[in-house]
Amino acid sequence: MKKIPTLFVRFSCAFVVLVLQMSANQVFADSKYTEIAPNYERACAKGDGLSCFNLGGKFLQGNGVRQDDREAVKLFTKACDNDEPLGCTALGWMLEKGRGISKDPIHASKLYNQGCNAGVSDGCFFLGWMYENGIGVDVNEEKAIGLYTRGCRLGGGVTVGCDILLNKN
Structure with missing residues (x-):
């Protein structure tokens, strides 16, 4: 399978975009952070996985927080532990x-697989990339293509897997 290094860079950047491309009701604006952050923090502390994920995204980006x-x-782990794919x-x-x-x-x-199985297209794309390149798993072109296809069907923020499929045809 032909490896495309520039797509790896796009994949890495695409995750950052994933955190920012969620719907407006899931991600809060910087200007509102100080007003609603305590609500997300309380909800996360009570086990709301999506709130933990949102806070984790803020800390990953330094968006409204250091x-x-x-x-x-820590926050992504708590989100995952609370069944947030x-x-x-x-x-x-x-x-x-x-x-x-x-x-x-x-x-x-394994975590990408968990996300993919729960319908997170980015989990499918990232896992497909790992199968394409033998990162953490054995190289398996058939699995990679299947995962890219599944991710495309699910839709989502990362379209690199769809681009890879188009380039293979």
């Missing part, structure tokens, strides 16, 4: 890249 990868990892996918990305936590591509692939 940028802190370790805090983002976006949190699992985000934690997988942090593990794959080694941001705020030691690199662990094998664990990352």
